[in-house]
Amino acid sequence: MAQKPSIPKGTRDFNPEQVAKRNYIFSTVRSAFETFGFQPIETPSFENSNTLMGKYGDEGDRLIFKILNSGDYLSKANEKAYSEKDSNTLTSSISEKALRYDLTVPFARYVVQHQNDIEFPFKRYQVQPVWRADRPQKGRFREFYQCDADVVGSDSLWQEVEFIQLYDTVFSALKLDGVTIKINNRKILSGIAEVIGASDKLIDFTVALDKLDKIGEEKVKQEMLGKGIPQSGIDKLAPLFSISGNFESQIDSLKAILSISEEGKKGIEELEFINNAISVLGLKTAKLQLDVTLARGLNYYTGAIFEVAAPEGVKMGSIGGGGRYDDLTGIFGMPNMSGVGISFGLDRIYLVLEELNLFPETVSKNVEVLFINFGNKEALFSLKAIKQLREQGIHAELYPDAAKMKKQMTHANRREIPFVVLVGDQEINSSTYTLKNMKTGVQEKVALDALISSIKRSPEGQFRT
Amino acid sequence: MAQKPSIPKGTRDFNPEQVAKRNYIFSTVRSAFETFGFQPIETPSFENSNTLMGKYGDEGDRLIFKILNSGDYLSKANEKAYSEKDSNTLTSSISEKALRYDLTVPFARYVVQHQNDIEFPFKRYQVQPVWRADRPQKGRFREFYQCDADVVGSDSLWQEVEFIQLYDTVFSALKLDGVTIKINNRKILSGIAEVIGASDKLIDFTVALDKLDKIGEEKVKQEMLGKGIPQSGIDKLAPLFSISGNFESQIDSLKAILSISEEGKKGIEELEFINNAISVLGLKTAKLQLDVTLARGLNYYTGAIFEVAAPEGVKMGSIGGGGRYDDLTGIFGMPNMSGVGISFGLDRIYLVLEELNLFPETVSKNVEVLFINFGNKEALFSLKAIKQLREQGIHAELYPDAAKMKKQMTHANRREIPFVVLVGDQEINSSTYTLKNMKTGVQEKVALDALISSIKRSPEGQFRT
Numbered sequence: 001m002a003q004k005p006s007i008p009k010g011t012r013d014f015n016p017e018q019v020a021k022r023n024y025i026f027s028t029v030r031s032a033f034e035t036f037g038f039q040p041i042e043t044p045s046f047e048n049s050n051t052l053m054g055k056y057g058d059e060g061d062r063l064i065f066k067i068l069n070s071g072d073y074l075s076k077a078n079e080k081a082y083s084e085k086d087s088n089t090l091t092s093s094i095s096e097k098a099l100r101y102d103l104t105v106p107f108a109r110y111v112v113q114h115q116n117d118i119e120f121p122f123k124r125y126q127v128q129p130v131w132r133a134d135r136p137q138k139g140r141f142r143e144f145y146q147c148d149a150d151v152v153g154s155d156s157l158w159q160e161v162e163f164i165q166l167y168d169t170v171f172s173a174l175k176l177d178g179v180t181i182k183i184n185n186r187k188i189l190s191g192i193a194e195v196i197g198a199s200d201k202l203i204d205f206t207v208a209l210d211k212l213d214k215i216g217e218e219k220v221k222q223e224m225l226g227k228g229i230p231q232s233g234i235d236k237l238a239p240l241f242s243i244s245g246n247f248e249s250q251i252d253s254l255k256a257i258l259s260i261s262e263e264g265k266k267g268i269e270e271l272e273f274i275n276n277a278i279s280v281l282g283l284k285t286a287k288l289q290l291d292v293t294l295a296r297g298l299n300y301y302t303g304a305i306f307e308v309a310a311p312e313g314v315k316m317g318s319i320g321g322g323g324r325y326d327d328l329t330g331i332f333g334m335p336n337m338s339g340v341g342i343s344f345g346l347d348r349i350y351l352v353l354e355e356l357n358l359f360p361e362t363v364s365k366n367v368e369v370l371f372i373n374f375g376n377k378e379a380l381f382s383l384k385a386i387k388q389l390r391e392q393g394i395h396a397e398l399y400p401d402a403a404k405m406k407k408q409m410t411h412a413n414r415r416e417i418p419f420v421v422l423v424g425d426q427e428i429n430s431s432t433y434t435l436k437n438m439k440t441g442v443q444e445k446v447a448l449d450a451l452i453s454s455i456k457r458s459p460e461g462q463f464r465t
Numbered sequence: 466m467a468q469k470p471s472i473p474k475g476t477r478d479f480n481p482e483q484v485a486k487r488n489y490i491f492s493t494v495r496s497a498f499e500t501f502g503f504q505p506i507e508t509p510s511f512e513n514s515n516t517l518m519g520k521y522g523d524e525g526d527r528l529i530f531k532i533l534n535s536g537d538y539l540s541k542a543n544e545k546a547y548s549e550k551d552s553n554t555l556t557s558s559i560s561e562k563a564l565r566y567d568l569t570v571p572f573a574r575y576v577v578q579h580q581n582d583i584e585f586p587f588k589r590y591q592v593q594p595v596w597r598a599d600r601p602q603k604g605r606f607r608e609f610y611q612c613d614a615d616v617v618g619s620d621s622l623w624q625e626v627e628f629i630q631l632y633d634t635v636f637s638a639l640k641l642d643g644v645t646i647k648i649n650n651r652k653i654l655s656g657i658a659e660v661i662g663a664s665d666k667l668i669d670f671t672v673a674l675d676k677l678d679k680i681g682e683e684k685v686k687q688e689m690l691g692k693g694i695p696q697s698g699i700d701k702l703a704p705l706f707s708i709s710g711n712f713e714s715q716i717d718s719l720k721a722i723l724s725i726s727e728e729g730k731k732g733i734e735e736l737e738f739i740n741n742a743i744s745v746l747g748l749k750t751a752k753l754q755l756d757v758t759l760a761r762g763l764n765y766y767t768g769a770i771f772e773v774a775a776p777e778g779v780k781m782g783s784i785g786g787g788g789r790y791d792d793l794t795g796i797f798g799m800p801n802m803s804g805v806g807i808s809f810g811l812d813r814i815y816l817v818l819e820e821l822n823l824f825p826e827t828v829s830k831n832v833e834v835l836f837i838n839f840g841n842k843e844a845l846f847s848l849k850a851i852k853q854l855r856e857q858g859i860h861a862e863l864y865p866d867a868a869k870m871k872k873q874m875t876h877a878n879r880r881e882i883p884f885v886v887l888v889g890d891q892e893i894n895s896s897t898y899t900l901k902n903m904k905t906g907v908q909e910k911v912a913l914d915a916l917i918s919s920i921k922r923s924p925e926g927q928f929r930t
Contacts, residue, residue, distance in 0.1 A: 005516060005574040005798075006513060007509050007512060007513065007516075011511065013508050016589070019504075019507055036855065036860075039831075044473065044476035046476065046530075048473055063535075065532050065533075067530050067533070067564075068530075068533050068556065070527070070530075071527075077550075085539045087537045087538050099510075109472075113470045113472075114478065117480070119879045121865055121866075151865065156866045158838075365499050379623055383627075387630065390500040390501065394500065400623050400624055401619055
């Protein structure tokens, strides 16, 4: 019995149109990365398990895909775990490799491993898939791409400025106008925690605060209370919940709240530096917004925190995020390497461009012209012309079989090929080609030069490289 | 204790230069695929195990990387295999997914699964990594890319003709002149086996014959004897071993040998058709050669067999291969789908281009200009200019910190950045920029327009997109 074919849940096949649209986003992002001076690296799809395990918390460890050792893997199985059927403990003895979970830990590993060959500060970008054994749901997959740019080896705030410009450049190039680049600073959050007497509960505090948009002020306060943050402290948060206005007035409110926190004041200073620079430099289509509730649920940011929201009216989670982390490589034995980076959410950007109909019509590199096959003599004559067309960069092909003309024309129509060429005895004898525009139905008999220039001049020809 | 970081054996990190060189090959191949009318698809990195297992023989099954089920995977373990510690039998009960082993089986699965959305004949290309638990050695990796183009749904020989043109187009575009495209036909091999009375030993016969280049005529004959092919049959092979000369005279020899085999004669007819078409159409830099010993050790080719050898003088195995297989999708319940395809060996092509020094100098998309950072005022002034440069496609960056000038200049030198720009008070006051050519040492003070055009006009600027 033949199997009914399927793919694992949470994974996807991409058809030619989808590949072309994804590549359009990738190449826009890559091109911007490169004009900003970032250079590409690639790391293996799987790493040694000990490189990944323990770096993403318990939940992360569970979601990492482990690769079974080859050969008689049970011969090295942990005997105690085996006799107790303890899956969790057994794993490390029968699996030494695991699929990449994100691009940041492999990058840290790369930097440490190749530190002698790297000229710091090192600006790298990386566009590769990652894998997570998450429960699949709308917009969440088990295999998906990350697009990251990071700088390691400098704590200059100019990089935060440039990352904001980079977001603006990419989204403007994608014609996705009006995204909001939200910014916050871990030091602001630390300062607030200090002020409300919850310095030892910074994570609980930020995790709760991060939910403000989703669950509202009251529930956030309840969660904080539940985590042991005192009511007196929460009361001091009142001005925080009502902060509004533009960047500058928000900064003024924060200055009032954080006047007694050195760390908080440092965070304010950093935000002001960045905002002042961006004000002078200007953004093309994005806007920069201070969002003191932004924490991104991540514990490793130490300075700036970024998140990008789709234009108003588009319901979609964040389409990008990132921040500053002061000790990227310490876990691999290389301390004091400050890093800062941002990431683009390919799948969500794709959905937003689709929803707003922003993919260029010419993104799919379809065939431009199909030569109808009337038999071997005609096919050979056609292939001579096709060779010339291809040398001019025109995407051209011959229908492989001398099938009925109707079948071949239907094929051209279904594939939305804009031109067909008909070659019969008459054309061969006069070295001409009958070119038919499939949209208008207009046919003309032309020489090879005119054939090439007609196709090149047509609107359908503009995607040629 | 910090871990000493490393990567699994048989895998590789790629630094920016290597990524750029690999992308140069990829984009050359992709661009040719597209002008020939092939369209890209992508499939998931892992497939359901039952999609892959049993498709590549026992050896293949062993070399497939299996992914351990998530969670308490032992709860569903095959009890008998578990109690007997039988790794091999246990696997399917604790692992449901496996990493892609090649691109052909996933393509067959894709075609069957999406058959209602595909317009046949379907010309697809696919450039993705595959994984094999092979013993790593020079030029053999556990993670490597395959670049495949296939047509499914037509048995027209024009496709074989076009694949030869496609090989010629790609290798010519890579400036890798003088490759040999070897061609054979399974029907020729079947015909010869028939003639020597070894029809039931076709696989043994072709596997032995395939080794002619490596082990020589005598050892090939010994292997055939060992496999039970009669001496009388092997004696009839004498003309085969001495076949030489050009395509046409080889065909003549084959006609003599195969006159009593219908299948052999069909094979000859196909070879002649292809050779005649290529003679008329011409090849740019490759040559087409009939090689009756070519079998590629693969059992599934049913018609044409291709293999590409690097130019003479370069010691390297085949840099490409492919062929016709009459039943690509039968295994997934969709019979009678003829397919034909070719593959490019990225890693070997890379080594050949490196050896022959054929990578263009501009392939690495390095930063073109570094602005020296003398402090925040100067940095902000510089970023205004950098923004304009980037909008012109120039790869520009600011040194992030106001470090000592010597350190910044050394950084530019080490990264081989061709230009630096120096901005001090004088420049800010006069809205000019001091541009230094790092190769010649020449410095000039210029306005922004001249800065842009100087960099654009320079030879280092030609890689700009």
